Amino acid sequence: MKKFAILLAALLLLSVTAMFVSAAEFTNVAEGKAYTLNIIAGTPGYGVPDPDDGTGYGDGIDAFRQRLTNGEKAPGPDGGASASERAYVGGQNATEAEYVIDLGSVVEGIKKLDMDLYDNSGWGISAPTSVEYFISDDNENFTSLGVVEAANVIKTSSGTWNRYDMTLDLDAEKSARYVKVNVKVGSHVWSSEIEVLVESDEESPDTSDGFVYAVAALTVSAGAAIIITKKNRSK
Numbered sequence: 001m002k003k004f005a006i007l008l009a010a011l012l013l014l015s016v017t018a019m020f021v022s023a024a025e026f027t028n029v030a031e032g033k034a035y036t037l038n039i040i041a042g043t044p045g046y047g048v049p050d051p052d053d054g055t056g057y058g059d060g061i062d063a064f065r066q067r068l069t070n071g072e073k074a075p076g077p078d079g080g081a082s083a084s085e086r087a088y089v090g091g092q093n094a095t096e097a098e099y100v101i102d103l104g105s106v107v108e109g110i111k112k113l114d115m116d117l118y119d120n121s122g123w124g125i126s127a128p129t130s131v132e133y134f135i136s137d138d139n140e141n142f143t144s145l146g147v148v149e150a151a152n153v154i155k156t157s158s159g160t161w162n163r164y165d166m167t168l169d170l171d172a173e174k175s176a177r178y179v180k181v182n183v184k185v186g187s188h189v190w191s192s193e194i195e196v197l198v199e200s201d202e203e204s205p206d207t208s209d210g211f212v213y214a215v216a217a218l219t220v221s222a223g224a225a226i227i228i229t230k231k232n233r234s235k
Ligand SMILES: [Ca+2]
Pocket: 067, 068, 069, 070, 071, 072, 073, 074, 087, 088, 089, 192, 193
């Protein structure tokens, strides 16, 4: 029985280690956060035929639909062309636009930023040019983190659609309350999500259902191990 208790303890330790290793993922802290839109060059209000029923590919005047932080990123490279993906995209008829996301409070540990952009010559959506990311604590003084050129990123395609993941990986962790994204494109800002990513670690464990079940299972295992150990001692 003693051997069994040791084996159980080892498995327990292994499970905990595996859990924390698998928890080292990125969390999008921009999800659900409000943002403002400044159309620098273009016409606001593209693609909103009926603001009430939510149809259309546009994010609306002043981005009232807030689709770029609703946590729904177009799963494929067709930029939300299919009806099922329509609600993902928050397009703008603009060649330059600036978004400012308010994270609500200063967030530490920002390691990566991302915005998906698309083109389709058949739809009249020209290729994107670049995305520049900035951070600020007061919404006035912004520091640039870097520029991502569309020509240098991974491009995936589906038919005549092309998707560009305008990802900026940071060498060092940054903290900020506001994230500004300056987008330059050929004709339309065609995007489904802007993400501000923080690396999860042991201090912020996964709280998904899987994690809860794992903790429950470990608690039961630990209880069994204690009982077995006590039985062994009483022998
Ligand atoms: Ca979205």
